[in-house]
């Protein structure tokens with residue numbers, strides 16, 4: 705049923721676990737909108753016939769006497785409350801607020817947006833990212849890595865516009881921006897989060913379909929905004945992911961930004 709309606713509504717490819725619930729909510733809202741649309745059309749036709757000029761030569765100054773419209777309004781409000789309290793709020797609690805625990809071994813990634821690319825950072829085998837601070841920023845160290853931080857020794861060299869993740873494992877991305885407000889949008893994952901300079905905002909999802917998906921910027925951020933759609937999210941099998949990971953140069957070895 706979901707597949708059929710997703711097709712009718714033209715919903716994009718879905719490749720994350722929680723995304724099915726997002727699509728369900730979109731479909732339920734469309735049910736309600738369809739019911740309202742049909743209801744209003746029927747009422748419009750009724751009003752055209754019931755209140756036509758020939759049958760009503762004199763205006764009625766009293767107006768409505770029945771309570772039907774109140775009842776209908778109450779039903780519509782009730783359906784809206786059910787959608788909000790029964791579906792939207794629990795979905796938010798589960799898919800947004802409830803982060804994967806350490807024992808689920810999430811893939812942790814930092815993404816720093818800039819005009820006009822996504823810079824992607826992996827923490828290496830220790831799972832810990834190098835500290836960064838504005839005071840360390842130089843021409844050779846544009847991200848301000850603290851070179852004395854042992855956590856950074858095994859970090860991977862920064863990547864541009866490419867994220868690899870293994871399938872069926874939770875992913876936590878901590879998002880920030882180097883310049884202006886961007887918005888990190890993975891349509892196939894049903895994830896959107898603003899990237900705001902000065903803030904580190906975590907988001908999470910679990911990809912469940914191997915493939916290559918587009919990363920979009922959902923916040924008009926300047927002239928090259930559309931170019932941020934060149935970002936690609938690769939959802940790999942665990943073997944492919946491990947093989948890819950093993951090939952990546954370390955940041956400490958002076959590895960340049962990688963583009964594949």
Ligand SMILES: [Cu+2]
Pocket residue numbers: 817818820885886887921922923924925929932
């Ligand atoms: Cu942008």
